[in-house]
Structure formats: C-alpha cells, structure tokens
Amino acid sequence: MKTTTAYLRVIGFMVLAFFLLELIVDSGETWAIVKYPIIWAVLGMVLLIAIALEIIAAALQRILFSGLSPEVKENFLAAEKVREENRFGWFKRKYEEMLGAKPMEKEQEIVLDHNYDGIRELDNKLPPWWVYMFYATIIFAVVYLLRFEVFDGYTQIDEYQTDVAQANEDVAEFKKNNKDLIDAETVEQLTDPADIAAGKTIYTDNCVACHKDSGGGGIGPNLTDDQWILGGGIKNIYHSISEGGRAGKGMIAWKTDLKPSEMAQVASYVMTLHGTNPADGKEPEGEIWTDGNTPVEVNEMTVDSTQINIEATNNSVSDNIESGN
Ligand code: HEC
Numbered sequence: 001m002k003t004t005t006a007y008l009r010v011i012g013f014m015v016l017a018f019f020l021l022e023l024i025v026d027s028g029e030t031w032a033i034v035k036y037p038i039i040w041a042v043l044g045m046v047l048l049i050a051i052a053l054e055i056i057a058a059a060l061q062r063i064l065f066s067g068l069s070p071e072v073k074e075n076f077l078a079a080e081k082v083r084e085e086n087r088f089g090w091f092k093r094k095y096e097e098m099l100g101a102k103p104m105e106k107e108q109e110i111v112l113d114h115n116y117d118g119i120r121e122l123d124n125k126l127p128p129w130w131v132y133m134f135y136a137t138i139i140f141a142v143v144y145l146l147r148f149e150v151f152d153g154y155t156q157i158d159e160y161q162t163d164v165a166q167a168n169e170d171v172a173e174f175k176k177n178n179k180d181l182i183d184a185e186t187v188e189q190l191t192d193p194a195d196i197a198a199g200k201t202i203y204t205d206n207c208v209a210c211h212k213d214s215g216g217g218g219i220g221p222n223l224t225d226d227q228w229i230l231g232g233g234i235k236n237i238y239h240s241i242s243e244g245g246r247a248g249k250g251m252i253a254w255k256t257d258l259k260p261s262e263m264a265q266v267a268s269y270v271m272t273l274h275g276t277n278p279a280d281g282k283e284p285e286g287e288i289w290t291d292g293n294t295p296v297e298v299n300e301m302t303v304d305s306t307q308i309n310i311e312a313t314n315n316s317v318s319d320n321i322e323s324g325n
Pocket residue numbers: 202203206207208209210211219220221222223227228229230231232237240241244245246247249250251252254266267270285286313314317
C-alpha cells in the first residue's frame with residue numbers, strides 16, 4: 001500500500017507539472033507539448049526528481065524506523081495501519097451516503113407488511129444520488145426555459161450559422177496556407193489584385209510569345225474572345241495551362257514549370273482578359289463558351305516527338321523574348 005501511494009504521488013506530481021507547463025507556456029491553439037518538444041525533456045527531469053524524492057523519503061523513514069525501540073516500532077506500525085485504512089475513508093463515507101441504502105441489519109425497519117408467497121418488499125428511499133440529479137434537471141429546465149423561451153436566447157439556426165461561418169473561416173485559412181493543393185477540379189478564380197498581378201507577371205514571362213501581350217493571340221489562339229478551343233471558365237483554362245493543348249499544336253503542359261498556385265494565378269489573369277477585344281486580336285477559334293456547360297474533355301497530351309519539337313519552338317521563342325525581339 002505504501003509503494004502504491006508513492007506511485008500515485010509521482011503520477012499526481014507529473015500531471016500537475018504537465019498542466020502547469022501548459023498553463024504558463026504560451027503555445028497558441030496547439031498543446032505546448034506539441035509545439036515545444038523540449039517540454040518532454042523538462043517533464044522527464046521532473047519525473048526523475050519526483051522518483052528521487054520518493055526514494056529519499058522512503059530511505060529516511062527506514063533509517064529512522066530502525067533506530068526505534070521495539071514497542072515504539074509496534075505503536076508506529078499500528079498507527080500506520082489506521083492511517084492507511086482512513087486514507088480513503090472520506091470517499092467511502094460519501095459514497096455510502098449517496099447510495100442511501102439501509103444496512104442489512106436494519107432492513108427489518110423498512111420491510112412492508114405484505115407477503116406474496118414469501119416474497120417481501122423493502123420500502124427503500126430513493127437513493128440521494130438519483131434525487132440530487134433529478135433536482136438538477138429541474139433547475140436546468142427552469143434556466144433553459146427562461147433563457148431560450150422567455151428571454152431571447154440563440155436559436156438552432158443561429159447556432160448553425162455560427163458553425164458555418166466558422167467553417168468558412170477555417171476553409172479560407174486552410175486554402176491560404178495550402179495554395180498549391182488545387183487542381184483543375186477545385187481551382188477557383190482568384191480576384192485578389194496581388195494574385196492577378198502575379199498572374200500577369202507569369203503571363204508576361206511565359207505566354208506572350210504565342211498569345212501576345214494583349215491576349216489577342218498569335219501562334220496560340222485569342223484568349224480574349226468568347227470562343228474557346230479547349231473550353232472556357234477558370235477550370236478549363238486551368239486544365240489547358242496545366243495539361244497543355246492538343247498534341248502538336250504548340251501549347252505545352254505547364255505543370256512541370258509552374259506550381260498549381262501559379263497556374264491558378266495566370267489562369268485568373270487570363271480570365272480578366274476576356275472581352276478586352278484587342279485591336280490585333282486573332283480570329284475566334286473553337287466554340288462559344290457559356291458558363292454552366294460541362295467541362296470539355298481534353299485529350300491527354302501524349303509524349304512523342306512532337307512534344308520535343310514544341311519545346312524546341314518554345315525555347316527559341318523565349319530566346320527571342322530575352323533578346324528583345
Ligand atoms: C509555344 C506557344 C505557346 C505558349 C508559350 C503558350 N501557349 Fe497557350 N496555346 C498555344 C496554342 C498553339 C494553343 C492551342 C492549343 C490547341 O489548339 O489544342 C494554346 C492554347 C491555350 C489555351 C486554351 C485556349 C482555348 O481556346 O481553349 C490557354 C488558356 C492558354 N493557351 C494559355 C496559355 C498560358 C497561360 C501560357 C503561359 C503560361 C501559354 N498558353 C503559353 C500556344 C502557346
């Protein structure tokens with residue numbers, strides 16, 4: 001029993017140390033122990049100290065004990081035994097009080113006077129734990145009624161809306177931190193001026209050679225009109241940029257050069273070119289795109305000799321850009 005209490009003391013000490021550390025170390029929304037793994041080391045030290053203290057205390061007790069005279073020893077052991085027994089006495093008493101059961105020897109007092117074939121009944125009182133809980137539900141009901149029916153508490157609809165608002169915030173936060181976690185299915189048109197500006201830079205660096213500064217088109221099709229060969233709308237445009245055009249046409253798959261976030265930016269920039277109607281615009285190609293159409297299936301570009309040619313063209317084009325032609 002003595003060693004058990006020593007263990008319990010050490011565990012209690014550790015739990016206390018843990019919560020104290022969580023309380024004083026500011027770690028934002030995560031647990032301090034997750035954010036600062038050094039806390040494991042601190043807790044390890046605390047554990048060592050706690051064990052050392054227990055060992056020292058036990059050794060001291062043993063030394064003092066061995067120096068006692070025999071009858072004092074006996075008294076000490078007897079007193080120790082009583083202490084052990086009383087240790088959980090308070091809990092035990094409270095527990096029995098809450099059960100409210102009549103002890104067996106007093107059952108005679110509450111036996112009812114009917115008797116069915118020898119089966120008799122005890123008139124037990126309701127156990128206090130049950131009664132107190134019942135009172136608690138009554139108090140709860142009154143408070144609830146006043147709060148939500150008499151005074152204007154929040155409704156389930158309010159609760160729902162708060163949750164949805166919170167969820168939207170979380171989603172926005174997640175998207176902000178995971179900008180590259182998008183594909184043609186999940187991409188959304190970006191409207192932030194910073195994103196559009198970044199998209200414009202990417203466009204100027206990579207796309208003007210074939211689509212012109214204005215988007216009016218040259219080697220590549222006009223990006224400003226209503227007609228799209230591979231489908232309009234942010235998702236199709238993203239898909240065209242990421243996977244490239246039809247084999248042999250000259251539009252490579254940009255997913256090897258650009259990050260998903262960058263493709264989303266340049267796709268969003270392309271969206272802003274729509275309807276600008278540049279003077280040097282190429283003849284429309286493809287079908288008129290209206291939103292709500294199912295996304296156009298684009299053939300996967302096959303890697304063959306044409307692709308190598310395309311890349312060669314692309315390189316010479318960018319060389320031209322660099323040399324200012
Ligand atoms: C080497 C020339 C070339 C370069 C560089 C180029 N494209 Fe293209 N692009 C094309 C061609 C050619 C097509 C038509 C593909 C087809 O018909 O399948 C095209 C098609 C497209 C389409 C689909 C148009 C439609 O009508 O469906 C988009 C969007 C597009 N390009 C955007 C871009 C962006 C953004 C860049 C820069 C990251 C870029 N392109 C760079 C040649 C190019």
